[in-house]
Amino acid sequence: MGRPRTNDATVKARLVECATELLATRPQESVSVRAVATAAETSTAAVYSLFGDKKGLIGAVRDKAVASLFQAVTAVPTSEDPLADIYALATAYRRWGREHSHLYSVLFGGVQSFTPSGTVGTGDPVRPLIAAIDRALTESVLDGEATSIAVSLWVTLHGLVTLELAGAFDAPTAEAAFSSTILATLRGWTTPAVFRSLRHDEPAP
Structure with a gap:
């Protein structure tokens, strides 16, 4: 099965959810874009496409x-x-x-x-x-x-x-x-x- 599209709203929500779980249990500096993408079963390109960078993803979690x-x-x-x-x-x-x-x-x-x-x-x-x-x-x-x-x-x-x-x-x-x-x-x-x-x-x- 191929990975989901990088610009899908479902993928965006899943990335925010996974980032939330990781940030709640690990220091912020240890949570990488790759780790979040892996947890969400998508690619790092999805993170950059949807949020711009790690800071943007963290901002979405906080929002x-x-x-x-x-x-x-x-x-x-x-x-x-x-x-x-x-x-x-x-x-x-x-x-x-x-x-x-x-x-x-x-x-x-x-x-x-x-x-x-x-x-x-x-x-x-x-x-x-x-x-x-x-x-x-x-x-x-x-x-x-x-x-x-x-x-x-x-x-x-x-x-x-x-x-x-x-x-x-x-x-x-x-x-x-x-x-x-x-x-x-x-x-x-x-x-x-x-x-x-x-x-x-x-x-x-």
Whole structure:
């Protein structure tokens, strides 16, 4: 059986899939165009034809991960409680990481890693979080600067999910650690009045 055409959409998707798997388990520098092409059962010419070079292929993998995460977090409905919405977004992020561990490893494992920043594009996965934080600031629920709060939450959430995917927690411990740590981080940014109320009335998961 001959190798598939180098410009076929199916081949392109397979190359991205194989590159994702390799990048999730090996250092980036050790993943060659030939290794990806072999895993995808096609030729190196297909990689160069479809992506230009290795950098273009890695960019396609990252774009797939960003788009997938963006889809997951934008599917979270908005409620009247901005703190509950932020918690729900954190939950969606965690669920995505658990269900797409290869993509998570690529996106946050050193391959042109994604991090929240002051510039948020329309397809940026952090955009829904910034929007929820902005609403919480406007409603005097949180106190601080939106980007600083987003980074604080992301660092906490990223650490929790990374440890969970690495097998550091059993299931009950992971659930408890996620809930208590995210809520504690949120409390740390609340206004004094909201902080006092949250001691007895935390936002619902």
